[in-house]
Amino acid sequence: MTDPVKVIEIKKSVFADNDEDARKLRAELKEKGVFLLNLMSSPGSGKTTTLIQTISLLKDRIRIAVMEADIDSDVDAVKIKEATGIPSIQLHTGGMCHLDAEMTRQGLDNVDLANVDLVILENVGNLVCPAEFDTGSCCNAMILSVPEGEDKPLKYPLMFSICDVVVINKMDVLPYFDFNLDKCKEYIHMRNPKAQVIPICAKTGEGVDAFAGWLLEQVKNWKQQ
């Protein structure tokens, strides 16, 4: 049996200027040589499973910690910790629909930043609000799963426009859904021409090496520049 995960009850931020606070946090992370990835998606698109597969590929090469944000439950942080053995804490937002920079900082205060290269923040499952708040992360990533449909970049423009990479998950069920991958890529690039698009199946691990490779490169660049 593993130890129970640490649960942090996140308090509402009091800072008026989140963008300024996010810039400050990013600069602090830069100084410490810690890369923060903000991972977003709808509920149920497979964030936690994708993270477990990605961490398994990377954990012997870089030092990783995970912060799992959720409104209420602890299931994700426990899952990550049990499956990968890496430090994982749960952030309870107490009903709040997103994290901003100050809320992210409350989580980071509970991470041993001196001994970590990469912190992954799994944001609240929501395609709307998390896109509006800079968490102070060095990169934004999102997961869109095949069952959600190829038209999501048309309906949630801001989310797709702020993400550096879009992982298309659940590629194994493509035969059972009307999902056109080329059309989806086209819609994503309408919102953000520079976005990387990486199709994967987190359940089997197929394609996850491409995402892990992309992430490893970002972490290295962040530490070198």
Add this chain to the structure above:
Amino acid sequence: MTDPVKVIEIKKSVFADNDEDARKLRAELKEKGVFLLNLMSSPGSGKTTTLIQTISLLKDRIRIAVMEADIDSDVDAVKIKEATGIPSIQLHTGGMCHLDAEMTRQGLDNVDLANVDLVILENVGNLVCPAEFDTGSCCNAMILSVPEGEDKPLKYPLMFSICDVVVINKMDVLPYFDFNLDKCKEYIHMRNPKAQVIPICAKTGEGVDAFAGWLLEQVKNWKQQ
């Protein structure tokens, strides 16, 4: 070719007490004999397809209008209008992640309430924020689709606790996902012991008659009581 749908740009509400405003709106609807259903879900769970199937079963028995809320696009209102021929308008929230009573009222001002029995509001795709704001609706319904996973009532407790009915969509793909329907029902009833749970496949129409029957009964009760 059908006429283009009417698009309403929703303005931010100025009322401080949304609960009071929602009660007022509900009383007005009662007086007019109009039933308002608030339909919520994650992005891509099949709200629009479910509505098209439901409306096809009911439109010869009661007079229906639809308000499709979306951050940006018009695709849903156009789809509904083309597939069912019933009055359908698009509400643009301009980035806002939910509708409250005043925003719902702005939509209803563009519906011919004297000639309608049922108005269906398709809320913004989001399991968090829409649950926090009473729209003034007479009932709340939500759709959870099989690919999203059975654990969602554990993670989004408020949404499940305020819904009178939970439609489980995409039952046709059950063989390809680890989704335990009994477990899901158990989690839903942990949040709301009175919630009806109705499994359907909106794509084929299977099970939609049960949801349509439930809805018809609510409309009749509302008009009679």
